[in-house]
Structure formats: structure tokens, C-alpha cells
Amino acid sequence: MNSDDDSSSNEGARPEEESKTKVNLTQENVKELISSLLLSVVEYLTKICVTCEGDDVADPQSVKNLMKYIYKFEKSLKKLQKIIEYSNNQSYDLGIVIKGLVKAVDEYANPYEWLYDNVVDKYLRSGEKLDDTLSIIDTLQTNLLERLQVSKIDQEKTETQLVDESTTSMG
Known part of the structure; x- marks a missing residue:
């Protein structure tokens, strides 16, 4: 094999491939790249499995x-790994989800159950906490508005009483 033409998994990617990968990793297309790479990995x-199981090995x-x-396959996995690292550096949850999903598949767990338990439930619980917090803030806002209105009404009553008292004492 020519070292200029091919790179093995031990050698790493060529510099021009690395720069292409870094240029392509933007927030807009990370999800698209991940799904594309996952499909190519599969x-x-x-194809590897079919070839190995064939009669003409x-x-x-x-x-x-x-x-x-x-x-x-190795090349696609490397690109996927770079995107996962990029996702982790950009504080996305994508890298964590993909790593967890791969680990679940390695442990022969159902990937859909893993996603539901670790992603969907997590965000549902976060949403419920957010709803509770927003409800508390709404209640606080309502109470503050009521108190401000009551204090304004009380202030107006006090002012009118003072005006009434001053007009009766003058007359």
C-alpha cells in the first residue's frame, strides 16, 4: 500500500482530510453529518458481514x-468520532447520546428503550421542572401585581381622605 494513497486506522487521517472535516463541522450540519455517517457505518x-458470510471468502x-x-468503515467511524468530539466541545448532548447508544448496543440492549429511558424521559423530567418553575414565577408575578394594585388603591383612598379632611376643616 502507498502511504500517500491510503491510511490505516493506526496512522490517523491525512492533514487535508482533517481540515475538510473541521471546515464541515458547523452547528447547522452536525445533526445531518451524524445521521449520514451512522448510515454509512451501518x-x-x-457489507463486511455479507462478504464474510459468503461462500467465496x-x-x-x-x-x-x-x-x-x-x-x-474505519474512515466513517473516525469521522463520526471527530463529530462526537466536536459535539462534546460545543456542549451538545449529541456526543453523549451517541456514545451511550453505542454502549447500549454493545451490551445487547434495545436501542429504542435506551433512548426513551435516557433521552426522552430526561427531557420530560426537565420539562416538568421547568413547568413547575414557570408556574411559581407566574404565581409570584400575579401576587406582586395584586399587591401593587392594592397599594395604589390604598394610596389613592388615603389621598382622597386627606383632601376631604382638608376641605372640611377649611370650610
């Missing part, structure tokens, strides 16, 4: 295809 992994063309798919 696609290459499926010893065929030179099958071996060549297998190596090509493994290389593309």
Missing part, C-alpha cells in the same frame, strides 16, 4: 472488497 458493516476479489469495506 452500510459498510453490513477465499476468492481474491472478495478479499479485496472486504478490505475496501473495512477501510471505508
Whole structure:
């Protein structure tokens, strides 16, 4: 293999690939990139499995295809890892979710259950806390407005009583 043409998983990415990846990692397209890379990882992994389970495993063309798919699989995983690192640096929850999801799949857990338990429930609980907080703030605002209105009414009554007392004492 030519070191200029290919890079193995131990060598790291070429400098021009790294700069392309860094340029493409913006907040707008992170979600799009992640879904695209996840699909390509699954696609290459499926092709690797099909090739390994095929009858022509010893065929030179099958071996060549297998190596090509493994290389593309590793490349996609590296890009996905960079995006996850970028997401973590940008304080997104995407990296954490993907790492947790991969760990759940590694442990033969149902990924949908894991997502529901660790993502959906988490945000539902956060939403309930936010609703409670907003309710408290609304109650406080209502009480403050009532007190301000009552104090304004009391002040107006006091002023009118003083005016009435001053007019009766003058007359």
C-alpha cells in the first residue's frame, strides 16, 4: 500500500482530510453529518458481514472488497468520532447520546428503550421542572401585581381622605 494513497486506522487521517472535516463541522450540519455517517457505518458493516458470510471468502476479489469495506468503515467511524468530539466541545448532548447508544448496543440492549429511558424521559423530567418553575414565577408575578394594585388603591383612598379632611376643616 502507498502511504500517500491510503491510511490505516493506526496512522490517523491525512492533514487535508482533517481540515475538510473541521471546515464541515458547523452547528447547522452536525445533526445531518451524524445521521449520514451512522448510515454509512451501518452500510459498510453490513457489507463486511455479507462478504464474510459468503461462500467465496477465499476468492481474491472478495478479499479485496472486504478490505475496501473495512477501510471505508474505519474512515466513517473516525469521522463520526471527530463529530462526537466536536459535539462534546460545543456542549451538545449529541456526543453523549451517541456514545451511550453505542454502549447500549454493545451490551445487547434495545436501542429504542435506551433512548426513551435516557433521552426522552430526561427531557420530560426537565420539562416538568421547568413547568413547575414557570408556574411559581407566574404565581409570584400575579401576587406582586395584586399587591401593587392594592397599594395604589390604598394610596389613592388615603389621598382622597386627606383632601376631604382638608376641605372640611377649611370650610
